[in-house]
Amino acid sequence: MPDTVTFKIKRQDTETSGSYWETFIIPYIPNSNVISCLMDIQANPVNAKGEEVAPVVWESNCLEEVCGACTMLINGKVHQSCSALVDKLEKPIRLEPMSKFPVVRDLTVDRSRMFDALKKVQAWVAADGYHDLGPGDRLSQSHQETAYKLSECMTCGCCVEACPQYSSDNNFLGAAAISQTRLFNMHPTAKNIADERLDTLMQEGGIADCGNAQNCVEACPKSIPLTESIAEMGRQVSGKLWRNIFKA
Amino acid sequence: MSKQRVIVIGGGLAGLAATMKMAELGMSVLVVSFLPVKRSHSVCAQGGINGAVNIKGEGDSPDIHFYDTVKGGDFLAHQPLCKDMCHEAPYIINLMDRLGVTFNRTPEGNLDFRRFGGTLYHRTAFAGATTGQQLLYALDEQVRHFEVQGLVEKMEWHEYLGAVLNDDGRCVGAVIHNLRSGEIKAEKGDAVILATGGPGLVYGRSTNSMVCTGTAVTSAYLQGAKYGNGEFIQIHPSAIPGRDKLRLMSESARGEGGRVWVPRKAGDSRKPKEIPEKERFYFLEERYPLFGNLVPRDVGAREIYDICVNDKLGVHGEMKVYLDLTHHTREFLDHRLGGILEIYEKFTGVDPREEPMEIFPAVHYSMGGIWTDYTRTDEGLIDHQSPNNQMTSITGLYAAGEADYQYHGGNRLGANSLLSCIYTGLMMSPGVLNYINNLPEAAEDIPASVYSASVKKWQESYANIKSMNGKENPYALHREMAEEMISNVLIVRENSKLKSTLDKIDEFESRWKNIKCVDTSDWSNPVPSFINQLWNMIQLSKIITKGALLRDEFRGSHYKPEFDLHQPDDFRPETYLEFEKQKEDGQIKEDEFSPDHLAYMKRFSKNNIKWLKTTIATYRNGGPEISYEAVDTSLIDPRPRKYD
Structure with a gap:
């Protein structure tokens, strides 16, 4: 058993300041994950040079990989830091903020773009009201299984971080939002505006921007079949294109 | 307007x-x-x-x-x-x-x-x-x-x-x-x-x-x-231990047939699957034949405490029991419990579809x-x-x-x-x-x-927090306070310990004033917020602990062995309804009840008159002042709980 664990953390004080690396050496404690080590640094914020520094800032909430907040690059690979177990990681452990989003501070980034994409693709059921209108449609178990898997997306950003097409210079919607269009286009009432969602996917930043690298599906911590979703939406978009041609 | x-x-x-x-x-x-x-x-x-x-x-x-x-x-x-x-x-x-x-x-x-x-x-x-x-x-x-x-x-x-x-x-x-x-x-x-x-x-x-x-x-x-x-x-009876948090293992695992057990032999070092059926103690099923593994959480947590602390039968001698789903097929488990089983596997490295889970109670x-x-x-x-x-x-x-x-x-x-x-x-x-x-x-x-007066008050408060330059690290102080609460204000509560915890909380409050704001920067700085939250958590821990100290009874999650009314094993709650009816009618026919039931019902009735009330904490002179208010119980008559 090692006595200590070394962390090399890429830090950035403000949105516009430059980044720098800082090393922390903390006592090794069995069954640690990255978050519990960041907490240890908080409780004793001293770097490897023995200087007292501001504790590292990161974002987290549920700590059980269902909220998506604590996503970061761990040894260069995007993952939730709560489920990154120290014993399984190569040392020293390198932590960096995700690279596809503006850094707020240290390991915290601003993922507003992903939530804006959910607005663009109208990822919701347009309800008549919240009063008692009886039960929803009956649905098969296989429908539920497909929909549930897609609905587990926590907007964490792993898929777009891994995507070679998604960058700050373009407005690609990304795999998460495209997969949500599949979810809502298969819902018995949300599909009433399926065509509007397809229109969005046909615009700039839509499905045509996907380069088919298939990194997204590898990176997804929830094993959501993102490439299947993209293929399915590609089919729906082509279908609509054909319909448009025949209508014209 | x-x-x-x-x-x-x-x-x-x-x-x-x-x-x-x-x-x-x-x-x-x-x-x-x-x-x-x-x-x-x-x-x-x-x-x-x-x-x-x-x-x-x-x-x-x-x-x-x-x-x-x-x-x-x-x-x-x-x-x-x-x-x-x-x-x-x-x-x-x-x-x-x-x-x-x-x-x-x-x-x-x-x-x-x-x-x-x-x-x-x-x-x-x-x-x-x-x-x-x-x-x-x-x-x-x-x-x-x-x-x-x-x-x-x-x-x-x-x-x-x-x-x-x-x-x-x-x-x-x-x-x-x-x-x-x-x-x-x-x-x-x-x-x-x-x-x-x-x-x-x-x-x-x-x-x-x-x-x-x-x-x-x-x-x-x-x-x-x-x-x-x-x-x-x-x-909650079932959580997975962790250094940063105690992850929940849903009650639905038991709802889908999960069984809780410990080895019958204390300190049994065999792997769970090597322990034959007859050497396993399914204590919830044995003690609560009707509700079994699905007793309410307060009951479940107390039983686990009892089996681990009093009977010393916890897995590996620790405060842990097995939660076993291995009798189900993988397909069944993935379809109905996938999310939580993945969590268990990710954080412990053990596949709960193959091995019984090790779980323990946690604040929920x-x-x-x-x-x-x-x-x-x-x-x-x-x-x-x-x-x-x-x-x-x-x-x-x-x-x-x-x-x-x-x-x-x-x-x-x-x-x-x-x-x-x-x-x-x-x-x-x-x-x-x-x-x-x-x-x-x-x-x-x-x-x-x-509005400006309130804003000014808070701006000053945060400026003061930022200028704190004492010796205490706020996060370390929080850990200490939490340890105290976990040790003494949890499943089993004793007045002497609650009293000493209240004193400890006062110490934490004094030490809070000696905090060092370990980050004084202006941008995206979570430390001043945390210091303010810690102050509030100290105040809240007083509400919890003082309420617990003053409530001298056993009700729901609030268990004080000293005030357990000791329900007789063969008692049925309907008996109490009959007792109450007779009381309302003006005369209790004492000879209709067995003496231990009668004595229990009298204790129960007396306890309810005193304690079936909402605890109210009001902030006065730097701490909670405790008073009690009536509860609307007009629709279902209160009675002893029973789950076996």
């Missing part, structure tokens, strides 16, 4: 349910949240949501659900609220289904239901084992739709510091701290709803998320609002919370138009969800929390709007000077 709006603090199930309902009714809503609302703690709820839809044809009904809920809470819950909630539950489940929640289905395509603790019916609708996440996402989507339509505005990355009160003590807005820029300013609001969840972080590691500090409701308490039933903290939920009001109808339901519903003792300041106190009594039944969160958010909305419609003036027209 100028345009009015409501401020909702917190974007979990309760906050978003209220937001979407009020937006539907045409009201502008400002949602303030620590994080993007989609990341709220509601995502951690796993097993499901209760509603007596009776899909399985078992004869279940909202009234039976109501009875189970009240009994589960050891009769401390306000009955009209529980009744109304249980009667609304089937509609709420249907609504969430319509809004796209991916609930599991029966072969015919109906919603599927499973069993949960404290009931004998299949009453829990579920979406795999991430039901809270799925419900939250559906509400998040509805609220996003309103955001696009301009009715809802979100302020994510902001924290609530306190209510702005006018000269009459009415809440007219909130002081909000921008967690990025550090700016502190007031937001005008004609009503403010605290939907800020529970206080698990008072215990450091719990099943709660990192935002669950209880700081918003504590702030309301410090401003004069009453706090109810603080000492009733639910300990606060039945207590900020005191709120309601208006009942003659039928014992709730008048949904009443502006009193969910209003705290500060006019215009409301609370909903885990932040409030009155639905779960002394112990919450599993899968009732998702229900109570969505229910309170929806139920209260028409009343909040009625309150607003009858106000003499819109917050928009209230002079800025009313």
Whole structure:
């Protein structure tokens, strides 16, 4: 058993300041994950040079990989830091903020773009009201299984971080939002505006921007079949294109 | 009158349910949240949501659900609220289904239901084992739709510091701290709803998320609002140990047939699968033949404590027991419990489909919370138009969800929390709007000077925190405080220890003043916020501990062995109803009861007269002053609980 664990953390004080690396050496404690080590640094914020520094800032909430907040690059690979177990990681452990989003501070980034994409693709059921209108449609178990898997997306950003097409210079919607269009286009009432969602996917930043690298599906911590979703939406978009041609 | 709006603090199930309902009714809503609302703690709820839809044809009904809920809470819950909630539950489940929640289905395509603790019916609708996440996402989507339509505005990355009160003590807005820029300013609001969840972080590691500090409701308490039933903290029987948090292992694992056991031989070093059936002690099944592994959580946690501490039969001699699902097929488990089994596997490296899980009890939920009001109808339901519903003792300041106190009594039944969160958010909305419609003036027209005083107070407070240059690290101090709470204010409570903990808390409060603000930068600095939250957690720990010290009885999750009334093994609760009836009729026929039953019933009756009351904590002279209030038990007669 090692006595200590070394962390090399890429830090950035403000949105516009430059980044720098800082090393922390903390006592090794069995069954640690990255978050519990960041907490240890908080409780004793001293770097490897023995200087007292501001504790590292990161974002987290549920700590059980269902909220998506604590996503970061761990040894260069995007993952939730709560489920990154120290014993399984190569040392020293390198932590960096995700690279596809503006850094707020240290390991915290601003993922507003992903939530804006959910607005663009109208990822919701347009309800008549919240009063008692009886039960929803009956649905098969296989429908539920497909929909549930897609609905587990926590907007964490792993898929777009891994995507070679998604960058700050373009407005690609990304795999998460495209997969949500599949979810809502298969819902018995949300599909009433399926065509509007397809229109969005046909615009700039839509499905045509996907380069088919298939990194997204590898990176997804929830094993959501993102490439299947993209293929399915590609089919729906082509279908609509054909319909448009025949209508014209 | 100028345009009015409501401020909702917190974007979990309760906050978003209220937001979407009020937006539907045409009201502008400002949602303030620590994080993007989609990341709220509601995502951690796993097993499901209760509603007596009776899909399985078992004869279940909202009234039976109501009875189970009240009994589960050891009769401390306000009955009209529980009744109304249980009667609304089937509609709420249907609504969430319509809004796209991916609930599991029966072969015919109906919603599927499973069993949960404290009931004998299949009453829990579920979406795999991430039901809270799925419900939250559906509400998040509805609220996003309103955001696009301009009715809802979100302020994510902001924290609530306190209510702005006018000269009459009415809440007219909130002081909000921008967690990025550090700016502190007031937001005008004609009503403010605290939907800020529970206080698990008072215990450091719990099943709660990192935002669950209880700081918003504590702030309301410090401003004069009453706090109810603080000492009733639910300990969940099954969690996975972790250094940063204790991850929940849902009750649904037992609802789907999971069995709890320990080796019969203390310190048995064999692997669980090597221990033959007859050498396993399925202690819940043996001790509670009727409810078995699905006893309510307070009972389950106490039994695990008993088996591990008193009988010393814990796995590897530790405070752990096995939760065994290995008799099911992998397909069955993945389909119905996938989410939680993945969590277990990811964090422990052991596949729970092949090996029994090792679980232990952890702080999970606060039945207590900020005191709120309601208006009942003659039928014992709730008048949904009443502006009193969910209003705290500060006019215009409301609370909903885990932040409030009155639905779960002394112990919450599993899968009732998702229900109570969505229910309170929806139920209260028409009343909040009625309150607003009858106000003499819109917050928009209230002079800025009313707000500037509050803002200045908080700006000074945060400036003071930033200048703190003592010796204590706030995070280390929090760990110490949490250790104290975990050690002495948990499953088994003793007055001597509670007393010493209160003294310790006073020490923590003194040491808080010697904190060093370890980060004094202006941009996106979480440290001053945490120091402020820690102060509030210290205040809240006093409410919990003092309430526990003064309540000399055993009720629900609040267990003091010294005051256990020792129910005779062969006692039936119906006997007590007969006893009470005779008492009302004027004469107890003592010879009709066996002497030990009679003596027990007398003890029980006397105890209820003294203690079947809501604990109220009011902030006076730097700490909680405790008083007691009546509980509405007019619909179901209180009686001894029994689950075997």
